[in-house]
Amino acid sequence: MWRIRAFEERLAQLKRADEVPGLIHLSIGGEAVAAAVCGQLRDTDVVYSGHRPHGHVIAKGAALPETMAELMGRAGGLCQGLGGSMHLVDTEHGMFGATGVVGGSLPLALGSALAARMRGEDAVAVVFFGDGAAQSGIFAESVNIAVLWRLPVILVCENNGFAEFTPRSAHTTVERVSDLVAPWAIPAATVDGNDAEAIWAQFGEMLRRARDGGGPALLEALTHRLRGHYEGDPDRYREALSSEEWQRRDPIARLQSAALARGWFGEDEAKTASDDAASTVDEAVAWARQSPPPTPELASSVVYAA
Amino acid sequence: MTRELPYVAAMNEALHLEMTRDEDVLLIGQTVGEEHYESFKEFGSARVRVTPISETAEIGMATGAALAGKRPVVDATMAEFLLVAMGQVVNEANRVHYMTGGQLRAPIVIKAGYGFAAGWAGQHTSAPYGMVMGVPGLKVALPSTPADAKGLMATAVRDDNPVLYLHHFLLLLERGPVPEGEYLVPFGVADIKRPGSDVTVVATGWTVHRALAAAERLSDEGIDVEVIDPRTIAPLDVETILASVARTGRLVLVDQATRHASVSAVIAGEVAEHGLSSLRAPVVQVTALDTTLAYSQPMEEYVLPDEGKIAAAVRQVAGVKAGAM
Numbered sequence: 001m002w003r004i005r006a007f008e009e010r011l012a013q014l015k016r017a018d019e020v021p022g023l024i025h026l027s028i029g030g031e032a033v034a035a036a037v038c039g040q041l042r043d044t045d046v047v048y049s050g051h052r053p054h055g056h057v058i059a060k061g062a063a064l065p066e067t068m069a070e071l072m073g074r075a076g077g078l079c080q081g082l083g084g085s086m087h088l089v090d091t092e093h094g095m096f097g098a099t100g101v102v103g104g105s106l107p108l109a110l111g112s113a114l115a116a117r118m119r120g121e122d123a124v125a126v127v128f129f130g131d132g133a134a135q136s137g138i139f140a141e142s143v144n145i146a147v148l149w150r151l152p153v154i155l156v157c158e159n160n161g162f163a164e165f166t167p168r169s170a171h172t173t174v175e176r177v178s179d180l181v182a183p184w185a186i187p188a189a190t191v192d193g194n195d196a197e198a199i200w201a202q203f204g205e206m207l208r209r210a211r212d213g214g215g216p217a218l219l220e221a222l223t224h225r226l227r228g229h230y231e232g233d234p235d236r237y238r239e240a241l242s243s244e245e246w247q248r249r250d251p252i253a254r255l256q257s258a259a260l261a262r263g264w265f266g267e268d269e270a271k272t273a274s275d276d277a278a279s280t281v282d283e284a285v286a287w288a289r290q291s292p293p294p295t296p297e298l299a300s301s302v303v304y305a306a
Numbered sequence: 307m308t309r310e311l312p313y314v315a316a317m318n319e320a321l322h323l324e325m326t327r328d329e330d331v332l333l334i335g336q337t338v339g340e341e342h343y344e345s346f347k348e349f350g351s352a353r354v355r356v357t358p359i360s361e362t363a364e365i366g367m368a369t370g371a372a373l374a375g376k377r378p379v380v381d382a383t384m385a386e387f388l389l390v391a392m393g394q395v396v397n398e399a400n401r402v403h404y405m406t407g408g409q410l411r412a413p414i415v416i417k418a419g420y421g422f423a424a425g426w427a428g429q430h431t432s433a434p435y436g437m438v439m440g441v442p443g444l445k446v447a448l449p450s451t452p453a454d455a456k457g458l459m460a461t462a463v464r465d466d467n468p469v470l471y472l473h474h475f476l477l478l479l480e481r482g483p484v485p486e487g488e489y490l491v492p493f494g495v496a497d498i499k500r501p502g503s504d505v506t507v508v509a510t511g512w513t514v515h516r517a518l519a520a521a522e523r524l525s526d527e528g529i530d531v532e533v534i535d536p537r538t539i540a541p542l543d544v545e546t547i548l549a550s551v552a553r554t555g556r557l558v559l560v561d562q563a564t565r566h567a568s569v570s571a572v573i574a575g576e577v578a579e580h581g582l583s584s585l586r587a588p589v590v591q592v593t594a595l596d597t598t599l600a601y602s603q604p605m606e607e608y609v610l611p612d613e614g615k616i617a618a619a620v621r622q623v624a625g626v627k628a629g630a631m
Contacts, residue, residue: 046374080407089406096373096410097402101393107363108398111370111378118352118376125370141363148358298407303442305403305411305466 132163436567457491
C-alpha cells in the first residue's frame with residue numbers, strides 16, 4: 001500500500017512536470033482494495049483491470065522500474081511503452097489486462113477462468129471494475145455467463161461513488177452494486193474499502209470458495225477517490241473531504257494504527273516501510289528516465305503476433 | 307484427393323479437423339448446439355459451448371480464454387450481430403498483442419455469415435467488413451469457394467491473431483472441389499481465379515462468381531478478363547493486384563459492400579498511389595450503392611453489383627463503346 005501510494009503521488013508530480021504523457025487516473029485513497037485482493041493471489045491467478053490499474057499492477061507484483069518506464073512511454077516499460085497507464089500488463093505476475101473502456105475487461109476474466117478450469121487447475125481470475133461499469137450491459141452479460149458456467153472468477157467492484165464525473169445516484173436507483181447480482185444468488189458482499197482487514201477477510205472467503213469450484217462471487221468495496229477522475233480534473237462536481245475526515249479514513253493510516261495496536265509491527269518498522277517505498281519509487285523513476293523511447297519499427301512489427 | 311463438397315461442408319470439415327488435431331480449439335456460440343453442428347457433439351459440451359444471446363460477453367470471454375492458451379472459434383451467426391459487440395471485435399483482442407508489447411496474443415476466430423441478399427432486408431444482408439478491415443491487429447478472411455472456405459478456416463484457427471472469418475450466405479450450398487485432409491490457404495495471398503490479359507477484375511466472396519460469369523460472357527466478345535480474389539482483405543495482397551494491373555492496364559473493382567465502406571475503395575487508393583503509371587483507363591468500381599438494402603427484390607437488384615453491371619464496367623475500361631457489341 002505504501003508503495004502504491006508513493007508511486008502514484010510521484011506519478012502526479014511527474015504528470016505535472018510533463019514527464020508522463022497522456023491520460024492518468026490515480027487510485028490514491030483506494031490502495032487497500034488492490035493490496036488486500038492481490039496480496040492473496042498467486043502469479044497463476046489472473047487479474048484484469050480497467051482505466052485505473054496502477055495499484056492492481058503493483059500489488060500483483062510488477063516491478064516498479066518497468067511500471068514507471070511504461071507510464072513514461074519508454075522502451076523498457078512493461079509493454080515497451082506501447083500500452084501506457086490504461087493498458088498495463090505484466091503476464092509474468094498474472095496481470096493480464098487493463099482496458100480503457102469501462103467494463104471492457106469483465107468478460108475477458110471469464111475466459112481466463114474457463115481456460116483454467118478446463119485445464120483442471122485451481123487458478124482464479126479476478127476482475128476489478130468501477131461502480132460505473134455495473135450499469136453497462138456487459139456487466140449483466142458477464143455475470144450471467146460466469147454463474148451459468150460456474151466459473152472461478154471474482155468480480156471486485158471499487159465503488160468510489162462517482163462514475164467518471166457523475167454521482168452514482170444520477171445513474172441508478174440501486175445503491176449497492178452487490179445487490180445487482182441478487183437474482184443469481186451468488187456470494188456478494190459490500191465492505192468498507194478503506195479497511196484492508198475487512199477486504200482481506202471477505203475476499204479471502206470468496207477466493208477459497210472459487211478455488212474449490214464454488215463458482216463466482218462479487219465483492220464491492222466502498223472507496224474514496226482522493227484525486228479527480230483523471231490528473232488535471234478540476235473536480236468541481238464533488239466536495240473535497242476535510243483533512244481530518246481523510247485522516248480518519250485513509251486506508252494506510254488505518255491499517256498502520258491497527259497494526260501498531262496489535263503489535264504486528266512497531267512505529268520504526270512502519271516508518272522504514274514508508275521510507276523504503278519512497279526510495280524504491282525514486283530508483284524506479286531514475287531507471288525509467290534512462291530508458292529510451294520505443295523505436296519506430298515497433299509501430300508495425302508488433303501489430304500482429306508472428 | 308479432391309472431391310466435390312458444398313462450401314458449408316468444407317468450412318465445417320476444416321473446423322472439425324482442427325478440433326480433432328488440437329484440443330485447445332473450442333467452438334462457442336448461440337447456435338453451436340443445433341442440428342447443423344451435429345457432427346461436433348463428439349467433442350463434448352466442455353469444448354462446444356452454447357452461449358446466451360450475449361454477443362459482447364461471448365467474444366470478450368473467448369478473448370480471455372485465448373489469452374490463457376485456448377483457441378476459441380466463436381460462431382456469431384450473422385455479421386450484423388457483431389455490431390452489437392463492436393468494442394470487443396475491434397478494440398480489445400485485436401489490440402492486445404500490440405498494447406502489451408507482444409506479451410499476449412489472442413488467437414480467436416470470429417465466424418459469421420454476411421451478404422444474405424435474398425430479400426432479408428436491411429439488417430441481415432450487408433457486407434460490413436469495411437468497418438473492420440482497417441482495424442489494426444484483426445485479420446479478415448472472405449472465402450469465395452469451397453476449397454478456400456476449408457483452407458482459410460484451418461489457417462484462421464492456427465493463426466495467433468484474432469481472425470474475422472466471414473462466410474457468404476449465398477454460397478453455403480455451392481459445390482466445388484475440395485482437397486481431403488489437412489488443407490491450408492495462406493492469408494494475404496490473392497488467388498487468380500481466372501487468368502486474362504485485357505482487364506483485371508478484383509472481386510470477393512459471392513461477387514467472384516458474378517465476375518467469373520461476366521468474364522465468360524466477355525470472352526465471347528473478345529475481351530480476356532483476369533479475375534483476382536484477394537481471399538483475405540486484412541492482410542490485403544496489393545502486390546498481386548498491382549502486378550496484374552501492370553500487365554492489363556485496366557482495372558474494375560467489384561464489391562458487395564457499400565462503396566464508401568468497401569474493399570474496392572481501399573484497393574482503388576493503393577492502385578492510384580502505386581500503379582497509376584500502369585493504368586490506361588480510369589479505375590471503375592462496381593459496388594453496392596451507399597444505401598440500405600431493401601426488402602423488395604427489384605430494389606435489391608438495383609442496389610447490388612451483378613454480372614451485367616460488371617460486364618458493362620469491363621467494356622467501359624476496355625474502351626468498347628456502349629452498344630458496339
